[in-house]
Amino acid sequence: MNKKKLGRLGEVFAKHYLILQGYQVIYMNYLVNRYGEIDIIAIKNDKVEFVEVKTRSVSFGDKVYGTSKDAVDSRKLKRLSKAITYFLAHDGRNYRYYTKKLSVVTVDVGYVEVEDI
Secondary structure (H helix, E strand, O other), X not given: OOHHHHHHHHHHHHHHHHHHXXXXXXXXXXXXXXXXXXXXXXXXXXXXXXXXXXEOOOOOOOOOOOOHHHHOOHHHHHHHHHHHHHHHHHOOOOOOOOEEEEEEEEEEOOEEEEEEO
């Protein structure tokens, strides 16, 4: 499976995981041309969650080292922050009283890990 297909598969898995956690997924692959893409935007109660999905393929029993926070470097975090700001200004909903949260969902073979950043 190529890297792009693996990434999309991870995003679908993460979407279903969030739905099982009680979230309503409102956007997938929200594209802001200048800043890139927000993989998933979801709402639960008074919280809007912006999710970066990292899918890792582990072969031959090798362990993937590092946390999901390590999967997003400072450059990516800056671009995500700008994309989120754009989204909040242009979506048309009022998110003023929502808690905003950025998370990374790491999909590895056999398990999923979610960490707040």
